[in-house]
Amino acid sequence: MNQDYLNELNEPQRQAVECTEGPVMIIAGAGSGKTRVLTYRIAHLLNLGADAFQIMALTFTNKAAREMKDRIALLAGNEARNLWMGTFHSVFARLLRADAERLGYPSNFTIYDTDDSKSLLKAILKENNLNDKTYKPSTVLARISSAKNNLLSWREYLQDEELMTSDQQAGRPMMGKLYELYCKRCFKSGAMDFDDLLYNTYLLLDKFPDLLHKYQGRFHYLLVDEFQDTNRLQYMIVKRLAARHENICVVGDDAQSIYAFRGANIENILTFGKDYPDHKVFKLEQNYRSTSNIVNAANSIISNNRNQLPKVVWTANEQGHKIKMLRALSDNEEGSIIADLIYSERMTHQFRYHDFAVLYRTNAQSRAIEEALRRRNLPYRIFGGLSFYARKEVKDLLAYFRLAINPHDEEALRRVINYPARGIGNTSVDRLIAAAGEAEVSVWEVINNIDQYKTGIQTAAREKISAFAAMIKSFHVMLPTHAAYDLATYIAKQTTLLHELYSDKTPEGVSRYENIQELLNAIREFTETGKTALPAPSEEATGDDSRTLDAFMSDIALLTDNETKKEDDNADHISLMTVHMAKGLEFKQVFVAGLEENLFPSMLSLNEREDLEEERRLFYVAVTRAEKKLYLSYAATRYRWGNLTHSEPSRFLEEISPEYLDQPAVSHNNEENEGWNHGAEKRQGWFKNQFNNKQGRFKPLYKTASPHPEISFDADDPKDIVVGAEVIHARFGQGKVMSIEGNHPDAKATVFFQGHGNKQLLLKFARLKIV
DNA sequence: GGAGGCCTCGGAAGG
């Protein structure tokens, strides 16, 4: 191992790597070498003689885990294979496979993905005659998820008066009952959903001191990546595991916390400080990624957030180009401007396509940009969308595999009991489920012994059901004796699924058939080498070198990421993705599109300070993706849900200190203010429109008594603002114009605000009102 | 069982 590796680190990085004992928190600013520190720290531990089997390192995404593993392997070689390193879910699933039986689950339990969970909830709603509008499966699931992530069992939920009352008042009194039914049904199916993987891990450690003891003794070192994204439950588990040795190292950046909306709990950072009062903090503040203009602009944005840990991100990099503002009249023009700029930048400065990324807030925005790129024949790739394993035909075949392994898996059963069609209709299925519910057994139990249950199903259908059961059983007995690929192809043929897809000669049908072939190829590769081109369970994750189908399937449900085969990965293309997807990535040139009020920040974020601050962190993430050049664009009009809407520039734009901005706004047409003159007026119409929308019923747009109102009013024309005028600013309140420099529309004013001091504001963005 | 019409609804998204 390269002994000089410590010299490759700056001072705080080196300290963070070398401080191996005791609780440590590393606050890592954007682009400050976070992954480098994590990987070097682990390599350093190994170098000092720590056993890889004693190190647990947890990440959020498969991609992050893979990257880190690869990088550690470069530093520390083969030993890296023995690390307990992976996503929270995959590491805990591995732990559960060993001991889930103590909780009453089979060791070959199924993992339900979100689709399975929603589908189960839908079935439960139907059986209980509940309206799936009132109880939207996604909403119910979110509620259940949040309960589990706060360590609240369904029993506790039902006994919690506050929760019961609030559900009652929200018109959803059955929420707790649904939680109960959902849990019981999963359990009966021998299935865990994503949250159960965490929740049951916690239970296991909580209920069985011998296990807790074993793992506490085993894991001398724990590391958590993206700590700002952990929820309470994840933190609680890690804390328990670390309790013996207390060598726990968490790495994160509060400024990049953008997942609070799905339960991430930034409070964990504070809790960590309380739980480990003697912990050491290291701050990585030097940014190696971006020009100083970009770093400073990002700082000026994030300084508008009230909730943040003190830190100063800086860079020794060159000042670089100022940030370019791009103004368009429409979403289509925005796409054209961006496409033209990419074209000319690439031609004149010898960039490659992969140096460019276009980031946006919502997926719907990709269309206009895509069209512009396509018209110019510029190669691009859109990231996001369905993962390979989420495709219908793939899930169908996987459902058969799942049934072969765990026939109690009700979601898999419902999915394929009549696909391909074998004459078992909805009525029969409903009756099977009803009988199973009555007898409190799994549906498979009923199917397998159909004559012992009063289902009311006709003899003809009963025979078909029995034939189906016999087929599944025949697969089941083949599991231990057949290689994964042999059994997989056998099942694909035997169920006639392969034939069904083959006979569909429409382009979609052909593509579905190809996907199935790709899945089978992946299984073949797994069978032969233990590895696959598709993201698949690694050999060490499966525990031994058996290449059976259940080994392949053991955590396939956890492979939700989008990367499929890297066939055209070498192709040079522009990247299009949401800001969320861009987290952790970097590009030489970044375009952030759609910087408009109600879009970025999203309209849904405007009611609560916390939501708006998360939105601002999201903007911070977007800005800090850029290495060399950053462009921020906005459009005066945009099609949203089929309606032409007018918008005004995002408040975030005026939060950037003007000194980092390049002035002239670019427009294809030279019509200076066309499209903006009536912005305020039209914006009101847009607001009203949205308020009357169904959304408004659940989450009112206006909150009357917000503790820190960000005032909303109609701005005056910038041209009317003169030195000495008293003005109102949405966030800073009332102030006085001290001086104005430059010419309209790019005039810049210095305004003194009580309590905020002098602020430099670009008048065209500041939306000032004259008192 | 499948095609086609109608209705609804729309945020970002990992495992």
Add this chain to the structure above:
DNA sequence: CGAGGCCTCC
């Protein structure tokens, strides 16, 4: 507007 779910009709 457009995707997806559901119902109806053959």
